[in-house]
Amino acid sequence: MSNDDHLVRFVDIQKSYDGESLVVKNLNLDVATGEFLTMLGPSGSGKTTCLMMLAGFEPATHGEIYLKENPINRVPPHKRGIGMVFQNYALFPHMTVAENLAFPLEVRHIDKSEREQRVKRALDMVQLGAFGDRRPAQLSGGQAQRVAVARSLVFDPDLVLMDEPLGALDKNLREQMQYEIKHIHENLGLTVVYVTHDQSEALTMSNRIAVFDDGIIQQCAPPEVLYEQPENAFCANFIGENNRLLGKVVADEGDNVKVEIDGDAGTVVAKKVNVGGVGERSTLSLRPERVTVDPDPGSLPNVFSGKAEELIYLGDHIRTRFTVCGHDDFIVKIPNSAVHAHLKEGDTVNIGWNAEDCRALDPSD
Numbered sequence: 119m120s121n122d123d124h125l126v127r128f129v130d131i132q133k134s135y136d137g138e139s140l141v142v143k144n145l146n147l148d149v150a151t152g153e154f155l156t157m158l159g160p161s162g163s164g165k166t167t168c169l170m171m172l173a174g175f176e177p178a179t180h181g182e183i184y185l186k187e188n189p190i191n192r193v194p195p196h197k198r199g200i201g202m203v204f205q206n207y208a209l210f211p212h213m214t215v216a217e218n219l220a221f222p223l224e225v226r227h228i229d230k231s232e233r234e235q236r237v238k239r240a241l242d243m244v245q246l247g248a249f250g251d252r253r254p255a256q257l258s259g260g261q262a263q264r265v266a267v268a269r270s271l272v273f274d275p276d277l278v279l280m281d282e283p284l285g286a287l288d289k290n291l292r293e294q295m296q297y298e299i300k301h302i303h304e305n306l307g308l309t310v311v312y313v314t315h316d317q318s319e320a321l322t323m324s325n326r327i328a329v330f331d332d333g334i335i336q337q338c339a340p341p342e343v344l345y346e347q348p349e350n351a352f353c354a355n356f357i358g359e360n361n362r363l364l365g366k367v368v369a370d371e372g373d374n375v376k377v378e379i380d381g382d383a384g385t386v387v388a389k390k391v392n393v394g395g396v397g398e399r400s401t402l403s404l405r406p407e408r409v410t411v412d413p414d415p416g417s418l419p420n421v422f423s424g425k426a427e428e429l430i431y432l433g434d435h436i437r438t439r440f441t442v443c444g445h446d447d448f449i450v451k452i453p454n455s456a457v458h459a460h461l462k463e464g465d466t467v468n469i470g471w472n473a474e475d476c477r478a479l480d481p482s483d
Contacts, residue, residue: 124187125151125277125309126172131181133167133333141167143333145181149311154303156312156320159330160356166281168330169313173279174198186276196225201270201278205285207262209254215241215265216250219272226273240268243302260291267299271306280312284319296322317357321345329353345405350392351482354403361409361448362482363402370396375478377402383443387419388478399481406437406449408475411456411467418470424448425466436461442469 126149133142142164149155157165170176172183174195182189190198209218219237228236241247244264254262263283270278280299284292300323303310314320320327321341328338329352337344337353348354355362363386369376375390377400386402393400413421424440435451438461442448450469452461461467 123150124148125153125185126311127184127187128168128172129182129184131168131171131183132179133164133171133176134179140179141333142171145333145335147328147335147338149309151309152307154300154308154310154312154323154325156314156324156327157330158314158317158320158327158356160315163330164333165313165315165328165330169279169281169311172311173200173202199273199275199277201273201275203263203266203270203278203280203283205282207254207266209262209265209269211254213253214250215246215252215254215257218254218265219250219269222269222273228273236272236274240272241265243271243306244268244298259287260295263287263295264298267302271302271308277309277311280310282314283312285314285316292319293322299323321357327357329356331356347391348403348477348479351401351403351479354401354477354479355482359406359449361402361404361406361445363404363443363445364481365400365402367393367396367398367400367478374473375400377478379443381444383445384422386443386476387473388476389474391477392480393478400478401480401482403477403479404471404475406451407435409450409469409471411438411450411452411461411469413468413470419473420476421468421470423466424450424469426461426463429461429463440469 128145128147131142131145132140134140157168159165167176171178178191182191216237219240220233223233223236241250244267246264284295287295296319324341326338326340327344329336331352337349344353344357354360363379365377365379367375368378373390374387375393376385376387378385388402422442424442426438427441427446428439430437435453438450438452440448440450
């Protein structure tokens, strides 16, 4: 991708609040025009600080941020042309919905007739065309969030930033709003940088996800790549449900390694991804849906005896907790249409998986 395709560039960005410890460490990240990029990570990982630096509310300690190839570190927030959506909506309570949307147009000296057209278009975009005369206090949480989204779009910004905008909504409404924001992004061709700690939200909405931990991007990739091909143990554990087996590499077989599980609990053949040589520690990562119950003899390289400790019916699958290789928290997702759906707690069966579905990663213990 050429630089012309980048709307935003973080170059060697560092941030410290106390002059000693860095909350963001040497960040280099490009955001393409029209992209929906999510910054995902636990509290304190640096994701919100990056968003605040991009918005202009926090200064970078070192490095430069570019918007359309122009350095913006010294450009004040109101001159960056960036739309912003916050978790608490930040609507003016004394103004009507229409007045809230018109405000960013007024400060840009847009004339009254065009303001009215843009406000109407923005409200129609979020299915609130009839709500212009209401006050924020008369809106539900979902309606208020729609207004906040509409206000961020009303002046046709180059970039929209969203800081945990759905965190205050209940589960069903949050999921509905995820799809609505995703569709607005797609229909308008917006560039969105979104911050959340909710992994399912990130997977649902994003073109790419930058996973933060300790001020560093651990991996930046499309959702399906992050889930299926995590590059390290942190990403494997943070994105989706994951079985972790800890052990030591005992053989290197080219694309694969053999890892002896702690406690002499058996040897697993795994795909070599991010692991040292023989004798080094490794974390094995295996998704619950990649595990087969009662596999055909000889069909899989990894087969172990497992005792079913707990079965939870979840509609489309049965979430089963096994004791396997000395671990009593090994999760297997069994489709409820499978012949093994009659499995009972206390049963002991064979379970197995392919080497390519089990990733040998850096030690996390």
